[in-house]
Amino acid sequence: MKKYLLSGVVLVAIMFSTKDSIGQTGGLYKNTLKVGVSGGVAVPNNNVGGTVGLDLNYQYLVTNHFGVGVASGYQHYFGKENKVGIATLDNNSVGVIPVAALLRYYPQAKGIYAGADLGFGFLVGDEKVVNGGSVDRPDGGFYIRPQVGYHNRKWNFFAHYTNVFTGSDHYINVGGDVQKYNLGNIGVGVQYNIGLGYK
Secondary structure, eight states: OHHHHHHHHHHHHHHHHTTTHHHHTTOOEEEEEEEEEEEEEESSOSSEEEEEEEEEEEEEESSSSEEEEEEEEEEEEEEOEEEETTEEEEBOOEEEEEEEEEEEEOSSSSEEEEEEEEEEEEEESOSBSBTTOSOBOOSEEEEEEEEEEEEOSSEEEEEEEEEEEOOSTTOEEETTEEEOOOEEEEEEEEEEEEEEEEO
16 A cells, blocks of 8 residues: 555656646746648458548647647548459548547657547548449548657657447448448658747
């Protein structure tokens, strides 16, 4: 019991010791427009291969360490040919426009940070999963983008996992072999911070 109590005291001491670290070093912007680019490799890569995109985020610092806001932009997934049973499917490319809540945690004014975007991803582009096929692509789904990276006042460099959960209604069955419809990727990105007001 004493061990757990001591651990708790140490944790609280660490939290209070970093409480004003961002403000003391000049700090991050209170209101920030984040503009950037990102790219990744599809996981799994059933119907798409790689992805590139533009990011447009707004962030408001609630405290020196916690930011909230809105995340959007455009992510383009490149369709790929996929062998399913005896057929070769020519999958269409698809675009994702996320509308998501942005959550960020900054332990220090400059250094490692972590966060996530949670919301809905709207899908745009060809209405069919496969070129010349009959199966409709989804209109969208639950969007998630956890990330971890390095930040300072002007820049964010990060690694991310992004996924749009679209359900199983858009799978293609070829003689018992199934192609699942996936819009997930792991990748990296960079964003430039445009200050709309200092802390």
